[in-house]
Structures are given as structure tokens and as C-alpha cells.
Amino acid sequence: MNIKRAVKEAKKGDEEAFLLLINFVKESLYRTAFRYFGNEHDALDAVQEVTCKAYLKIDHLRKAEQFKGWMLRMMINHCNDVWKKRKRNIPVEEIFYAGFVENNDDQLILMEMLLKLEPKIQEIIHLKYFDDWTIKQIADWKKVPEGTIKTWLNRGLQHLRVEWEKGEESHG
Structure with a gap:
């Protein structure tokens, strides 16, 4: 075509x-x-x-x-x-496609943690991990340097990791 x-x-x-x-x-x-x-x-x-x-x-x-x-x-x-x-x-079903976690309870917890992130970071995580966009594609679309996208993505993932670990300590 x-x-x-x-x-x-x-x-x-x-x-x-x-x-x-x-x-x-x-x-x-x-x-x-x-x-x-x-x-x-x-x-x-x-x-x-x-x-x-x-x-x-x-x-x-x-x-x-x-x-x-x-x-x-x-x-x-x-x-x-x-x-x-x-x-x-954010619908619960969205988390099921991520493949990050093993059970429904963990998926619900992850969804709640995603909701606590800044909207721009939620969006970047969504594009990167749910829609398989590259860092370059996201940077071009947002009209910011790739390094900025990497920083926002790392900040979001680090926050999720810290929150996840806190949750495991309180349940573990």
C-alpha cells in the first residue's frame, strides 16, 4: 500500500x-x-x-x-x-497484559501503585511496556530529549520498585 x-x-x-x-x-x-x-x-x-x-x-x-x-x-x-x-x-484488565506479576492480588496492588505516579510517568510506562514504543518514539512524540524520557521512566520504575518492596515487607 x-x-x-x-x-x-x-x-x-x-x-x-x-x-x-x-x-x-x-x-x-x-x-x-x-x-x-x-x-x-x-x-x-x-x-x-x-x-x-x-x-x-x-x-x-x-x-x-x-x-x-x-x-x-x-x-x-x-x-x-x-x-x-x-x-x-485505570481498568484492572490493563495490568493483566503487562505480565509483570503472577496473581490477581499482585496485579491489583501494582495497579494502585501505578495510579500514584505522575500522569506523564504513567503515560510513558504505558507506552513503553503496554504498547511497545521505543524510548526514541516516545521522545519524538513528547518532543523532549530521549534522556528525559529515560529519566522519567527510571523515576517511575524506581518508585514502583520501592513501593513494591515496602508492600512485601509489610506482608512478608
Whole structure:
């Protein structure tokens, strides 16, 4: 599929070209939304919402080769907006996909610890470990140096490690 050509045609109003583009990214959009919300219904709603936004704003896409990143940024922004409206209630299911811990009780504890982190650090951990983004991709998207992302990520992971160890001492 030639992304540049499809974007060019979609910008001219070609609905088939737009559908080709959406088919190219729909799986990534769905996975991202599912990891944020933890259920199929909300994930499908998010994909539909972001698809509509993209259709209306396709003219705002500057570089055709960045279509997938543009769509994923829109999805992440949409999910974050929904989170804010829901007061940042992270679904339990999100933790199940991380594979960090062995049982449901530990997963609930980890989720509570994640909620205590700064929102920007929560987001970076989510992108890195749930969506498999690289440090460079996150830095490019956040428009900050890679070292800043590494610092924020290390700060978040260190905080989680300390909190986890405190919990083990009190239960152990």
C-alpha cells in the first residue's frame, strides 16, 4: 500500500483511500484503546471516534508517511481525554497484559501503585511496556530529549520498585 498516495487521495475526499488507510492502522488503534480501557466496547468506541476525527482532520496531516503515528497520537490523546473524564480509573484488565506479576492480588496492588505516579510517568510506562514504543518514539512524540524520557521512566520504575518492596515487607 502506498501511504503517500492514499493520504493524498483521502485529502481530496476519496473515501476508499481513507478506508484503506484506516484498515492499515485499525489493529494498532484497537490494541492501544483496549490497553487503555481494558474492554472491547470502549476500545471499539474509541476506534470509531478517532476514525471520525481523522476523517474530519485529514487535511491537518502534514507528512503522509507519518499517518500511523498521527493516528496513534490521536488515539492516545482521545484515551487520555476519556480517562480525565472518568477521573483516571485505570481498568484492572490493563495490568493483566503487562505480565509483570503472577496473581490477581499482585496485579491489583501494582495497579494502585501505578495510579500514584505522575500522569506523564504513567503515560510513558504505558507506552513503553503496554504498547511497545521505543524510548526514541516516545521522545519524538513528547518532543523532549530521549534522556528525559529515560529519566522519567527510571523515576517511575524506581518508585514502583520501592513501593513494591515496602508492600512485601509489610506482608512478608
